[in-house]
Amino acid sequence: MANSKYEYVKSFELEDEVMLPNLILVRIDGRDFSRFSQVHEFEKPNDEAALNLLNSCSAAVLEEFPDIIFAYGYSDEYSFVFKKTSRFYQRRASKILSLVASFFAAVYVTKWKEFFPQRKLEYTPSFTSKVVSCASPEVLQAYLAWRQQDCHANNQYETCFWMLVKSGMTISEAQELLKDTQKQQKNELLFHKFGINYKTLPELFRQGSCLFKKKVEETVKHDENGNPVKRLRRKAVLVHSENIAARSFWNEHPSLYNDLGHFSKDIGRVEPDFVRSFQFENKLLPLTWVVVRIDGSHFHRFSDVHEFEKPNDEQALKLMNSCAVAVLQEFEDIHFGYICFVLKRESELYQRQSSKIISAIASLFTSTYVIKWGDFFPRKELKYPPSFDGRAVCYPTYKILLDYLAWRQVDCHINNQYNTCFWMLVKSGKTKTQSQDYLKGTPTREKNELLSSQFGIEYNTLPLIFRMGSSVFRSKEAVAVENGVVVSGKKLKREGEVVVDHCNIIERGFWEEHPHILSYS
Secondary structure (H helix, E strand, O other), X not given: OOOOOOHHHHHHOOOOEOOOOOEEEEEEEEOOHHHHHHHOOOOOOOOHHHHHHHHHHHHHHHHHOOOEEEEEEEOOEEEEEEOOOOOHHHHEHHHHHHHHHHHHHHHHHHHHHHHOOOOOOOOOOOEEEEEEEEOOHHHHHHHHHHHHHHHHHHHHHHHHHHHHHHOOOOHHHHHHHHOOOOHHHHHHHHHHHHOOOHHHOOHHHHHOEEEEEEEEEEEEEEOOOXXXXXXXXXXXXXXXXXXXXXXXXXXXXXXHHHHOOOOOOOOOOOOHXXXXXXXXXXXXXXXXXXXXXXXXXXXXXXXXXXXXXXXXXXXXXHHHHHHHHHHHHHOOOEEXXXXXXXXXXXXXXXXXXXXXXXXXXXXXXXXXXXXXXXXXXXXXXXXXOOOEEEEEEEEOOHHHHHHHHHHHHHHHHHHHHHHHHHHHHHHOOOOHHHHHHHHOOOOHHHHHHHHHHHHOOOHHHOOHHHHOOOEXXXXXXXXXXXXOEEOOOOOEEOOOOEEEEOOOOOOOHHHHHOOOOOOOO
């Protein structure tokens, strides 16, 4: 992008690299999954189909990201461990955690019907994630022991609790009965009152599930005589183990100890605070404007595979806008969107923990994208799940925030003008290399003349959605809209509803006309 007077805003971006030799671990958790499980009527205390869906999503994550070697999960959480030499995304924590949560959410929506063929997905699921920086294999071992101990304790409690509720107790009565009970007491309660031997319950419920990559032989093709040609490849396998942190389990799998390290001895009960101390977390500065920017991951390929119109596919842009609207509708603290999301200065969303804010927004945006795909592309199949990565930046003043947004719109104009010229040249017969060479170093005026003289296109008459991008915000007054976009002479939308507008946000006039959006003082 050409330099502009707004480029200084990039200096506010902070690096969040997880330094070598620390192991990178990403943990994701279902966002408000207590409500999600109630709305979707999951079986209590465990819904096997829901757990198998999570396992299937996790297997897809391992297949998608070669650097992820091991995963463990139960209930609505999953942890993913990257190989010790990984340089994935330059080891930038925000990018990694948002990408994993985003892809997981996309796969969850994509696979829903496979596991719940008779049940409608009532609303968009989303996930939060965090990075744990494991300083040594011993820290990883402690983390895994902690999570599996938590799996057992939670499952034992939930099994007792729901059996009591199903037997006629109220929720309060069941909670009171179980208060301060020990493991043995819960086992005796299940056996004597309900005839349940806890140790015979499915391993999936008691132990959780782990996935790791193992070399397996697969048929890749058949020769001219019809004989299978087989190759060894690394594939995610699902296992259940009583103790995933045990030295015997870990060290019997070469793929684990080679890529992650040896466990030298077995460990007992782990203090959670010890493991939490390794959590890689940036708390965003108070009373600053928090901007969360998300970007499509490998969207050049995604747009090619899905045959998006070049240089702009209006339906694809409207789908993105619809996802942005959904994000503002979900998070009241987000006041404005433009290739990014701006939180109000006073926001205490997730106690300003950057990892949770970024991952919640990225995963909700992604799952909405998958759910709404058919609304915008009814005759086009979604070939594979998309994903988005994110980052959060704090801007200390109102002026700097507006300069950031102006920078993004300047970038929109430069990119759109270049791409319009580039694709018109390609469509006229030039190769991509020839088109790039032709446009190299050309200023704005020459590009406009090229479009006008060679293709009869007046750049300033192209649709605003292409030239200006899309601003998403809540209306202060009743405004005229059509399909969520501000227009003239149409029906009124209620005050406070989220609208999309294609306007000039570089000039201060827009902000003076809409002071409520950022409501600075």
